[in-house]
Amino acid sequence: MNKVEDFLAALQKKEEEKNKNTVLWILAIIGAVAAVAGIAYAVYRFFTPDYLEDFEEDFDDDFDDYFEDEDDEEE
Incomplete structure (x- = not known):
């Protein structure tokens, strides 16, 4: 009976390891x-x-050009 219990315990341990590996x-x-x-x-x-x-x-280029044109007109 002891060998059967050992065998069942080994099978159960093998299934647990298989689940962990999965x-x-x-x-x-x-x-x-x-x-x-x-x-x-x-x-x-x-x-x-x-x-x-x-x-x-x-x-930015257009914006700078616009203000440069205004500065030129004021002078």
Whole structure:
């Protein structure tokens, strides 16, 4: 009877380890997918041009030209 109990205990321990390994694999896959997504987003942000920066530069140039024209008219 003692050998049967040992055998059942070993089977139960093996099932628990199998469940732990499954959870570990699932978490590893989720982490890998998140890492790849993060890298892809960083590369996208790095290579995407910043159109707002160009707009602000053009606006500043127009704004400065307007005030320079007013200063010339006053003199």
